[in-house]
Amino acid sequence: MSVTVPLVTFDPSGEKQGSKTRMKMANEKTNFHESDAVHLASFTQRMGRWIHRFRRTRQMMSDVHPGPDAGFLERFASGEDHHSERQSDVGWKAFLCRQHCCGQLVVDTTQKGHYKWLGIVSIAIMYNYIFIVGRTVFWDMQNLCPIVWLVLDYTCDLIYVFDMAVHAHEGYLEQGLMVTDPDKLRRHYWQSWDSKIDIFSLLPTDLLYLVWGSPTECIHVPCGVVVRMNRLFRLSRMMAFFDKTENQTNFPNAFRITKVMIYLLVIIHWNGCIYFAISNAIGFGSDGWVVTLVENGANLSLTYQYIFTFYWSTLTLTTIGETPPPEIEVEFVFVIVEYMIGILIFATIVGNIGSMITNMNASRTEFQTRMDAVKQYMVFRKVSKELEERVIQWFDYMWSNKQSLDEGRVMDTLPDKLKAEIAIHVHLDTLKQVKIFQDCEPGLLAELVLKLQLQVFSPGDYICRKGDVGKEMYIVKRGKLSVCSDDGKTVFVTLGAGSVFGEVSILNIAGNKTGNRRTANVRSVGYSDLFCLSKSDLWNALQEYPEGRKTLLERGRQLLLKDGLLDEEVNRRHQDECDSAKDRIDKLEMALDTLQTRFARLLAEYTSSQQTIKQRISKVEQQSQQPFPEIDAIVENNSAVTIPSSPNLKRKSFNLLDVPVRKPSTSRSDDVAGDEVPHVPPVPFTENKINADVSTLNLNRIESENHQ
Numbered sequence: 080m081s082v083t084v085p086l087v088t089f090d091p092s093g094e095k096q097g098s099k100t101r102m103k104m105a106n107e108k109t110n111f112h113e114s115d116a117v118h119l120a121s122f123t124q125r126m127g128r129w130i131h132r133f134r135r136t137r138q139m140m141s142d143v144h145p146g147p148d149a150g151f152l153e154r155f156a157s158g159e160d161h162h163s164e165r166q167s168d169v170g171w172k173a174f175l176c177r178q179h180c181c182g183q184l185v186v187d188t189t190q191k192g193h194y195k196w197l198g199i200v201s202i203a204i205m206y207n208y209i210f211i212v213g214r215t216v217f218w219d220m221q222n223l224c225p226i227v228w229l230v231l232d233y234t235c236d237l238i239y240v241f242d243m244a245v246h247a248h249e250g251y252l253e254q255g256l257m258v259t260d261p262d263k264l265r266r267h268y269w270q271s272w273d274s275k276i277d278i279f280s281l282l283p284t285d286l287l288y289l290v291w292g293s294p295t296e297c298i299h300v301p302c303g304v305v306v307r308m309n310r311l312f313r314l315s316r317m318m319a320f321f322d323k324t325e326n327q328t329n330f331p332n333a334f335r336i337t338k339v340m341i342y343l344l345v346i347i348h349w350n351g352c353i354y355f356a357i358s359n360a361i362g363f364g365s366d367g368w369v370v371t372l373v374e375n376g377a378n379l380s381l382t383y384q385y386i387f388t389f390y391w392s393t394l395t396l397t398t399i400g401e402t403p404p405p406e407i408e409v410e411f412v413f414v415i416v417e418y419m420i421g422i423l424i425f426a427t428i429v430g431n432i433g434s435m436i437t438n439m440n441a442s443r444t445e446f447q448t449r450m451d452a453v454k455q456y457m458v459f460r461k462v463s464k465e466l467e468e469r470v471i472q473w474f475d476y477m478w479s480n481k482q483s484l485d486e487g488r489v490m491d492t493l494p495d496k497l498k499a500e501i502a503i504h505v506h507l508d509t510l511k512q513v514k515i516f517q518d519c520e521p522g523l524l525a526e527l528v529l530k531l532q533l534q535v536f537s538p539g540d541y542i543c544r545k546g547d548v549g550k551e552m553y554i555v556k557r558g559k560l561s562v563c564s565d566d567g568k569t570v571f572v573t574l575g576a577g578s579v580f581g582e583v584s585i586l587n588i589a590g591n592k593t594g595n596r597r598t599a600n601v602r603s604v605g606y607s608d609l610f611c612l613s614k615s616d617l618w619n620a621l622q623e624y625p626e627g628r629k630t631l632l633e634r635g636r637q638l639l640l641k642d643g644l645l646d647e648e649v650n651r652r653h654q655d656e657c658d659s660a661k662d663r664i665d666k667l668e669m670a671l672d673t674l675q676t677r678f679a680r681l682l683a684e685y686t687s688s689q690q691t692i693k694q695r696i697s698k699v700e701q702q703s704q705q706p707f708p709e710i711d712a713i714v715e716n717n718s719a720v721t722i723p724s725s726p727n728l729k730r731k732s733f734n735l736l737d738v739p740v741r742k743p744s745t746s747r748s749d750d751v752a753g754d755e756v757p758h759v760p761p762v763p764f765t766e767n768k769i770n771a772d773v774s775t776l777n778l779n780r781i782e783s784e785n786h787q
Contacts, residue, residue, distance in 0.1 A: 185259045186249045193249075194327070197320035200242045203235040204317045207310040212349055215305045216356045218297040219381040225295035232307065236281065242316065243277045273315065280312040300359045332439040339431050346424065347396060350417070351388035357413060366406045396421040443478075450474045473537050476606050499525035506531055509554050509610055513579050515586075515634040523627040526620035531610045536603040547597045549584025551611050558607025562599045571599070585614040586635040590650030 186193055214221040214228065221228065247268040250257045258264060268274050287306040288294045294303050321338055328334050358369035370388060372379055394402050395417045405411045453474075457467050490498050506528045516524065533556070536542060542553060545565065560574040574580070584595045621628040639645035 184248050185257075185261065185264070186245055187257070188249050188251075193245075194320070194323050196242070196245060197316060197323065200238060200313070201317040201320040203238045204311075204313050206231065206235055207307070207313075208345055209348060211304055211307050211310065212352050213385075214297075215301045215308075216352045216359070217381060217385060218300060218302055219384070221297040221302045221304060223381070228304070229294060232304075235310065239277075239281055239310070239313065242313075243281065246273060246277060246316075276312050276315065280309050282309055284309055300356060332435045335435050336432060339428060339435075343424070343428060347389060347392045350396060350420075351385070351392035354391055354413075355384070355388045357409070361407070361409065366410075368403045368405050368410050396424050398422065398425055446474075446478055469537055473535070473606075476537075477535065480608075495529075499529055502528035502531070506610065509556060509577075513552075513554065513582060515582055515631050515638070519630065520624055520627045523620060523624045526623075527612065527617070530616040530620065531612055534609050534611050536607045536609065538603060538605050540603045542601040542603060542607075542609065543581065543597045545597055545600050549581050549595050549597055550614050552579070552581040552585050552617075553601075554579050554610040554612075556608040556610055558609075559604040560607060561602050561604055563602055565600060567600070567602065573604070574601070583635050583638055585612070585617055586632060587614075587618075588632060588635050588639060588645070588650070589653030590646035590648075591639060592644045592646060 210220075210228070210231075247265050248261060249268075250259060250264065251267065252258070258267070284306045285294070288303050291303040291306055292298070297303065325331050325334055325338075355370055361369050363369060364371040364373060370384065372384065391402060395414070398418065398421045402414075405414045450471075453470060454467075457470065462470075490501070493501070503525065509531075516527070531554075536558075542560065543549075555574055555576050555578045557576055560578070561570045562572045562574065563570050580601065581597070583591070584593075584597070587595060621631070636645060636650065640647075
C-alpha cells in the first residue's frame with residue numbers, strides 16, 4: 080500500500096506577497112477576519128516546515144543500505160589507510176536499523192544504534208522498578224509531584240510501545256543469514272514468549288484508577304500506582320542490555336561488580352518498602368520494631384523515612400548489624416524470612432565478587448607463578464646472582480609493558496581470517512617498512528603477518544653475530560640496536576624503531592657473496608622489542624604464492640646488485656638449472672598423470688570383466704542344480720545302455736549313473752505269447768556320448784534363457 084503525499088513548499092521570500100493576497104481576500108470577504116488570516120499563514124508555515132522535515136526523514140529512510148564492506152586485504156592491496164573507518168550512517172539508519180532497497184524497516188541487533196536503544200529502554204525499566212514500588216508505599220513520595228509522576232509514567236509507556244515495534248522487527252539468524260523479511264520477523268516475534276510479556280506489560284491497567292482512586296493523590300497504602308505493577312515484566316530487555324554491555328566493554332570484571340551492586344541496591348530498596356508497608360499494617364510506632372513517623376511531636380520527613388527503612392533493610396539482608404527485635408508473631412515470621420533471604424544474598428554477593436576479583440588478578444597470578452618457577456629453577460641450578468637479576472629485570476619489563484600476554488594462545492580461538500585481519504591491523508605499519516614486502520599479494524601478506532613472532536631482548540644481548548647463518552629477519556618495534564665491531568667497542572650505526580635487517584639472507588638467493596651469513600654484529604642497547612620472521616615460515620608461505628616468490632627473489636637480487644654482493648654468473652647459472660629442473664619435473668608429472676590414467680582404465684576393465692565372469696559362473700551353478708527331463712527321455716529311449724564302470728565317470732556324470740537302466744526283457748507277454756520277436760542288438764551308450772548330450776542340453780538351455 081503506497082501513500083502519495085502532495086509536495087508543499089514554503090518560500091520565505093514570498094511572505095509579503097502572501098500577506099497582500101490575504102489582505103485582498105479579507106477586503107473581498109467580510110466574514111474572513113484578519114486574525115483568521117494570520118492563523119492560516121502561521122499554519123501554512125508550520126505545515127511547510129513539517130513536510131520539509133518529513134521529506135528529509137523519508138529520504139534518509141529510503142537510502143539503500145551499503146553492501147558489505149570490502150575485505151581488509153583488498154583495502155590494503157588498494158593502498159587505503161587501515162585506520163580509516165567507514166563513515167557512520169545518518170538518521171534512523173545510524174541510530175536504530177539498517178535499510179534495504181525495498182524501504183522496509185529491519186532492526187540489526189549488531190549495530191550500535193540498537194545498543195543505544197536498549198539503554199533507553201533499560202532506563203525506563205529501572206525507573207519503574209524503583210519508583211513504582213516506592214510510590215506504592217510512601218504516600219508522601221506519591222503526593223510530592225503527582226503531575227511529574229504521570230508524565231514520567233506515560234513517557235515510559237511510550238518507550239515501551241516503541242520498543243515493542245522495534246522488538247517485532249529485530250533481525251535474527253537463520254542458517255547463518257540475517258532474516259530481513261518483515262512479515263517473517265513479525266511472525267517470529269508473535270510466536271515467541273517475548274510478545275506475550277510485552278503485551279502484558281502494556282495492558283491499560285491505569286483504568287483501575289477509577290476503582291482504586293485518583294492517581295494524583297494518595298490517602299492510603301498501597302497507593303493507586305500499584306495498578307502499574309505489570310510494567311515490571313520488561314526485565315528481559317534490561318538483561319539484554321547488560322549482556323551487550325558486558326560483551327562490548329573493555330573492563331568486563333568491573334562491569335560485573337557494578338551489575339551485582341545494582342541488583343543488591345534494588346533488592347534492598349524493595350525490602351525496605353515491604354518493611355514500611357508491614358509497619359503501616361501493624362501501626363506506625365505501635366512497638367519498637369515498626370517504623371516511627373512522629374518524634375518529639377513532629378512528623379518525620381520523607382527523606383528520613385526512606386533512609387531509615389533502607390538502613391534497616393541493609394542491616395537485615397547483609398546480617399552485619401543490630402536491628403530492633405520483633406515483638407509479635409508477624410514480625411517474627413517476617414524477620415526469619417528476611418534472615419534466610421539475607422544469608423542467601425550475602426553468600427551470592429561474596430561468591431560473585433570474590434570470583435570477579437580473582438578473575439581480575441588472574442593474569443597477574445599466572446605471570447607471578449611463571450616467575451616463581453623460574454626463580455626456583457635458578458636457585459636449584461645455582462645460577463649466578465648477576466644472571467638472576469637480569470632474569471628478574473626482564474620479567475619486570477615484560478609486566479610493566481603489558482607483554483606478558485600469550486598472544487598465540489589468545490588468538491587460537493579465532494578463525495584464520497579474523498586472526499589475519501587482527502594481525503594486519505596490529506603489524507601493518509611495521510610490515511610496510513620492509514621494502515621487499517611492499518605491493519605484495521594480500522594473501523601472502525596475511526600469511527606472513529600470522530607468522531611474525533615478538534621477541535624481547537635485554538640490554539647487551541646480541542641479536543645476531545657476524546658469520547652466523549641467517550635464519551631470521553628482524554623488524555625493530557621498540558628500542559635501540561647498535562651495529563658494532565667484533566669486540567663490541569666500536570659502534571658503526573644505531574638502529575631505531577622501524578629498522579629492518581636480515582631480510583635478504585632468508586631468501587636463499589644464489590650468487591650471494593656473503594653466503595647467506597650475517598655481515599655484522601647487532602646488539603641491543605636497552606630493552607628492545609623485535610618482530611621475527613623465520614626462513615622456514617617464509618618459504619612455507621611462498622609455496623602457495625609462486626608469483627609472490629618471483630617478486631621477492633627479484634627484489635632481493637636488486638638489493639644485492641645495489642650493494643655489489645651478487646655474483647651474476649652464478650645466479651644466472653642457478654636460474655638455468657632451476658628452469659631445466661622445473662621442465663624435467665613438469666615432464667615427469669605429465670608422464671605420471673598418463674600412467675595413472677591408463678592404470679585407472681585397466682583397473683576399471685578388470686573389475687568389469689571380473690563381475691561378468693562371476694555372473695556367468697553363478698548362472699551355470701544355478702542351472703547345474705536343476706533336474707534335466709531331456710536326459711531321462713534319452714535314457715528311456717535306449718533299450719540297452721552299456722556304461723563302463725569307472726570312478727571318473729561317476730564323478731563327472733553322477734546324475735546319469737543314478738538313473739536306473741532298464742534291461743531288455745526276454746519274456747513274452749500274455750497277448751503275444753508264442754510269437755517270435757527278433758532280437759535287436761543293444762545300442763552302445765558310452766561316457767563320451769552322455770557328456771556330449773548333457774553339454775548340448777545345458778548350452779541350449781543357457782542360450783534360450785539368455786535370448787529370453
